[in-house]
Amino acid sequence: MFNFDKQVCRKNSNCAKWDILKVLGNENAIPLWVADMDFEVDPSIKANIEKRLQHEVFGYTFLGESYYNAVISWMKRRHDWDVKKEWIKFTPGVVPGINYIIGAFTNPGDEVIIQTPVYHQFFKVIENNDCKVVENPLINENGVYSIDFEDFENKITEKTKIFLLCSPHNPIGKVWKEEELRRLGEICLKHNILIISDEIHSDLIFGENKHTVFSTLSKAIEDITIVCTAPNKTFNIAGLHTANIIVPNEKLRNKFAKHLEKLCISGPTIFGAIAQEAAYSNGEEWYQGLMEYLRGNIDFAVEFIETRIPKLKVQYPEGTYLLWVDFSALGIEGEELYQRLIKEAGVILNKGSIFGKGSDLYQRINLGTSRAVIKEALERIEKFVNEL
Numbered sequence: 561m562f563n564f565d566k567q568v569c570r571k572n573s574n575c576a577k578w579d580i581l582k583v584l585g586n587e588n589a590i591p592l593w594v595a596d597m598d599f600e601v602d603p604s605i606k607a608n609i610e611k612r613l614q615h616e617v618f619g620y621t622f623l624g625e626s627y628y629n630a631v632i633s634w635m636k637r638r639h640d641w642d643v644k645k646e647w648i649k650f651t652p653g654v655v656p657g658i659n660y661i662i663g664a665f666t667n668p669g670d671e672v673i674i675q676t677p678v679y680h681q682f683f684k685v686i687e688n689n690d691c692k693v694v695e696n697p698l699i700n701e702n703g704v705y706s707i708d709f710e711d712f713e714n715k716i717t718e719k720t721k722i723f724l725l726c727s728p729h730n731p732i733g734k735v736w737k738e739e740e741l742r743r744l745g746e747i748c749l750k751h752n753i754l755i756i757s758d759e760i761h762s763d764l765i766f767g768e769n770k771h772t773v774f775s776t777l778s779k780a781i782e783d784i785t786i787v788c789t790a791p792n793k794t795f796n797i798a799g800l801h802t803a804n805i806i807v808p809n810e811k812l813r814n815k816f817a818k819h820l821e822k823l824c825i826s827g828p829t830i831f832g833a834i835a836q837e838a839a840y841s842n843g844e845e846w847y848q849g850l851m852e853y854l855r856g857n858i859d860f861a862v863e864f865i866e867t868r869i870p871k872l873k874v875q876y877p878e879g880t881y882l883l884w885v886d887f888s889a890l891g892i893e894g895e896e897l898y899q900r901l902i903k904e905a906g907v908i909l910n911k912g913s914i915f916g917k918g919s920d921l922y923q924r925i926n927l928g929t930s931r932a933v934i935k936e937a938l939e940r941i942e943k944f945v946n947e948l
């Protein structure tokens with residue numbers, strides 16, 4: 561019913577993903593970098609925006625009851641999580657949301673723990689608030705990652721105020737197990753540390769893996785946790801800038817709300833709110849189709865790399881549409897490899913170094929595009945590797 565094979569031309573539309581080609585100097589390159597998918601949007605989102613367009617007046621707006629109901633219903637259906645309306649705070653994106661949380665709950669010089677390699681904006685939001693990034697590197701055993709709990713606890717000082725978690729984890733595609741999350745939660749409880757759980761990829765889970773919402777682990781953990789959610793990845797509507805920051809604890813919520821007020825963060829745009837409500841209320845069928853298509857893309861890409869480019873090493877992602885690929889066997893330094901992939905192979909990936917120290921020889925590949933584009937991109941990488 562939905563045609564995910566269709567290739568939508570996004571060039572010359574001020575598209576961050578595709579219009580970077582001009583900037584990087586290879587107009588024929590295939591961009592598989594930023595986490596943005598190329599599929600036509602769910603038709604129910606488009607129809608609802610079109611309907612509102614007929615109104616012709618676009619003045620100030622606020623979040624209506626049906627917006628909150630749509631969020632609450634999605635969280636219940638998808639994650640078996642009972643969210644109360646008053647817990648939901650709007651921000652114009654998850655990254656801004658995390659930025660504001662850190663601003664609300666730290667003082668300059670405080671420390672925030674992250675688990676590297678991790679989504680590169682995590683470094684920025686910590687530094688934006690004059691806080692110190694403290695890395696708890698994940699243990700990498702032949703591409704299989706796990707948490708170093710001992711190092712995590714050892715890194716905590718009296719200045720550590722926040723643990724910023726990525727769940728599921730970008731870029732490694734890991735869906736954390738309930739026991740792993742519980743252990744982290746217990747350590748944070750013991751040391752009085754606020755947990756920010758970025759769960760923006762939590763609808764994108766494959767196979768037997770199960771996403772656990774951090775604040776559902778226990779009442780005590782709920783009280784020290786803020787969960788960041790959005791339809792931006794699931795429905796690819798990041799350009800409409802909506803996110804829901806969910807704060808069950810009243811004291812934390814009031815403090816956060818005050819901070820948002822101070823920054824004059826109010827409601828969403830009319831179209832952002834409409835898009836989100838449509839996605840969460842009517843987007844189930846498109847979402848199921850997307851998941852099936854993405855699974856097919858991952859199967860295809862992993863098999864292609866394993867059989868045709870065996871010098872590269874890859875693990876099947878448990879969640880996200882991002883593939884974390886080890887290029888170390890090529891013996892090319894990360895920045896040079898990134899540049900040569902653009903200029904010689906004709907593909908734009910995300911270089912591993914942006915996700916933290918120790919990932920220089922990795923590249924991240926975005927599989928949220930039509931299979932034909934992925935095939936062409938992988939054939940280009942295969943040719944590049946064979947000609948080295």
Ligand SMILES: Cc1ncc(COP(=O)(O)O)c(C=O)c1O
Nearest residue numbers: 595653654655679730760792798
């Ligand atoms: C873990 C993570 N958080 C947040 C974002 C961006 O969120 P937003 O566009 O809502 O600011 C991304 C985008 O790739 C991401 O991977």
